[in-house]
Amino acid sequence: MADIFDVIADGTRRDILKLLLDRSFAGENGTSVSHIVHTLGVSQPTVSKHLKVLREARLVSVREVGQHRYYSLSPAPLDEVDDWLVPFLDTGQPDASDPATAALPDSAAHAAEVVGRAAASAKHVLENALKKLPGR
Incomplete structure (x- = not known):
């Protein structure tokens, strides 16, 4: 598994995480790839590549409904970042x-x-x- 700091170092992945966080606060039960593509203005292959990295890091979970996939934030791996960062605050x-x-x-x-x-x-x-x- 990739180092969590390497995973969140990429700006597009941080944008995806922020979008998923905002959507979860709005009560959404998952966000489609097409919604992420449309909202961020990034190509579908690029979004899919980043979602794969986020999945492998366990930062997102995926729910399949037919041929559609809906992604949700799984923030637990960010505890490592939190543990590292809190002493600096x-x-x-x-x-x-x-x-x-x-x-x-x-x-x-x-x-x-x-x-x-x-x-x-x-x-x-x-x-x-x-x-x-x-x-x-």
Whole structure:
């Protein structure tokens, strides 16, 4: 399986993922290849090539209805990206210009960093779970 970072490095694949995300928020149960082609203005062979890469990375699932295929987002593999990225979102380093954090001893600053990272990650997981609830 390809490295998830290599998979999402391609702009067309990110556009497809974003389209599938938007469609899932709109309550759609899958998006046809023709809809992706029309919306993104990319050729059908190009879309099919990218969908194959996304399928192999398990970022999309496919449902077949007759001769039609409908693709849906499967965001679980992006957890690896999330795990890598979250520590960069809040370094937890005290701001020397902020009197409330400038006086923190190193151990308290470290504890604040750990708690801050855990909170950011938990917030992200909770927001994603809430988005998956019906009617949202």
